[in-house]
Amino acid sequence: MFAAATKSFVKQVGDGGRLVPVPSLSEADKYQPLSLVVKKKRCFLFPRYKFTSTPFTLKDILLGDREISAGISSYQLLNYEDESDVSLYGRRGNHIVNDVGINVTGSDSIAVKASFGVVTKHEVEVSTLLKEITTRKINFDHSLIRQSRSSRKAVLCVVMESIRTTRQCSLSVHAGIRGEAMRFHFMDEQNPKGRDKAIVFPAHTTIAFSVFELFIYLDGAFDLCVTSVSRGGFEREETATFALLYRLRNILFERNRRVMDAISRSQFYLDDLFSEYYDKPLSMTDISLKEGTHIRVNLLNHNIPKGPCIFCGMGNLKRETVYGCFQCSVDGQKYVRLHAVPCFDIWHKRMK
Numbered sequence: 001m002f003a004a005a006t007k008s009f010v011k012q013v014g015d016g017g018r019l020v021p022v023p024s025l026s027e028a029d030k031y032q033p034l035s036l037v038v039k040k041k042r043c044f045l046f047p048r049y050k051f052t053s054t055p056f057t058l059k060d061i062l063l064g065d066r067e068i069s070a071g072i073s074s075y076q077l078l079n080y081e082d083e084s085d086v087s088l089y090g091r092r093g094n095h096i097v098n099d100v101g102i103n104v105t106g107s108d109s110i111a112v113k114a115s116f117g118v119v120t121k122h123e124v125e126v127s128t129l130l131k132e133i134t135t136r137k138i139n140f141d142h143s144l145i146r147q148s149r150s151s152r153k154a155v156l157c158v159v160m161e162s163i164r165t166t167r168q169c170s171l172s173v174h175a176g177i178r179g180e181a182m183r184f185h186f187m188d189e190q191n192p193k194g195r196d197k198a199i200v201f202p203a204h205t206t207i208a209f210s211v212f213e214l215f216i217y218l219d220g221a222f223d224l225c226v227t228s229v230s231r232g233g234f235e236r237e238e239t240a241t242f243a244l245l246y247r248l249r250n251i252l253f254e255r256n257r258r259v260m261d262a263i264s265r266s267q268f269y270l271d272d273l274f275s276e277y278y279d280k281p282l283s284m285t286d287i288s289l290k291e292g293t294h295i296r297v298n299l300l301n302h303n304i305p306k307g308p309c310i311f312c313g314m315g316n317l318k319r320e321t322v323y324g325c326f327q328c329s330v331d332g333q334k335y336v337r338l339h340a341v342p343c344f345d346i347w348h349k350r351m352k
Contacts, residue, residue, distance in 0.1 A: 001199060005114040005171050006207045008082060018210040018228075019163070020051055025201055027053045031159055031209040033072050033124045034058045038148060039155040039213065039232075051157070051211070056144055058158050063137045063220070070129035072122055077163060080116040111174040116165050116207065123161035130224060137220035145216075148234070155232040157211035158224070165205050172198035294327040296344055299337065310336045311343040 006021035013019060022028050030053035031037070038052045059068050138145060148154045213225040213232025225232050299322055300306070306322045310330060313319035323344065324337040338344040 001112075001171050001173055001197065002201070004112060005082075008084060008112070008114065009080060009116070010208050012082070013078070013163075013208070019208045020210060021208050022206055023051070025199075025205070028201075028206045030055070031162055031206045033122055033159055033162055034068060034070075035159045036061065036144065037157050037159060037211060039157050039211070040151075040153050054144060056142075061139055061142045061145055061156075063139045068129070069132055071125045073125060074120050074122040077119050077121040079118050080114070082112075082114045082116075084112050113172045113174075114169075115171075116169050118166045119163050119207065120166055121161060121163050126160065126224075126226065130226075133222065133224065136222075138216050138222050140220065149216075156214045156216070157232065158214060159209050160212050161210045162206045163208040165201075165203055165207065167203045168200060169203075169205065170198060170200045294325045294348055296323055296338075296340055297326060298322055299324045299335065304335065307337050309339050309343050311338060311347050313337075 002025040003021065003023050006023075010019045010021045022031055034057050036054045036056045036058060038054060039049050040052065041049050140146070140149070144156075148156050213230070214222050215225060215230070215232045215235070216222045217235045223230075304324070306320050307313075309319050309321045313321070319339070321337050321339045321343075323340045324335050325344065325348075326335050328336045328347075330336050336347075338347050
């Protein structure tokens with residue numbers, strides 16, 4: 001009966017599907033802010049998840065004894081009074097009958113009345129909590145962590161908000177026959193005992209809650225999944241290895257792209273220079289033919305080995321030559337290597 005009332009409350013209040021009804025009155029005190037619950041998927045036939053309470057809080061699974069400084073704010077949410085009819089032939093009606101054990105002989109419907117009164121909402125300061133967990137680590141030796149980690153279906157969640165009653169509340173169930181002019185027409189002369197049931201529970205009872213899933217990394221760091229698209233769980237070793245390989249692949253791909261771009265730019269630059277050189281008449285380009293200019297020499301005749309051309313063989317382009325010039329010097333070297341054509345003439349033309 002309590003579960004049916006909390007489900008009806010969540011259905012009417014809504015909150016975008018984030019609210020979860022408390023399944024049992026005996027576990028209501030375990031769904032407080034910063035408490036831990038385990039979320040499991042029932043099976044592939046049932047899309048809804050099952051939440052199981054634990055006796056632990058977020059602080060219990062963290063390394064160190066430092067308390068969590070995130071505060072909890074509270075405010076009045078609404079005044080809730082509800083009366084509804086439930087058919088005995090529906091799933092909810094069967095659930096209430098089995099849960100309460102009410103006598104339904106000669107009845108076709110159940111009237112459920114929930115009087116929660118003013119309920120309050122208590123929620124964790126999310127921004128403060130997010131700042132604090134950046135320096136905290138998960139204790140993998142904790143029993144709850146070990147058990148949850150061994151199951152691929154289990155996801156640890158932390159309760160971020162809870163909705164509680166403020167006064168003593170009552171729930172009542174009445175079995176009867178649905179009438180035409182009124183909600184129920186009770187047949188007193190045929191009303192056997194056990195047709196009515198009622199329970200009273202104390203103030204400050206949690207009736208609904210919402211959670212954030214935890215995603216726990218291999219090094220003990222963890223994230224709060226604050227959006228509906230993010231998913232919690234444990235980082236697996238194969239997942240971490242795949243992510244590392246994927247990042248390395250992207251780094252190598254980007255590096256190769258930059259190298260190819262540099263080579264392409266260098267090639268275009270040299271092509272422009274060479275085309276400019278060859279398009280001009282010989283008298284304008286061949287500086288070595290003019291009087292008083294530097295002279296091409298074969299460096300091998302002077303025991304100087306073959307090496308990269310100082311003009312077009314630097315960087316990633318290893319264009320080598322045996323020719324050069326003794327009249328030029330670079331970085332203390334008394335000669336420079338230059339291709340006979342056209343680097344020799346272009347070099348000296350630019351030097352002029």
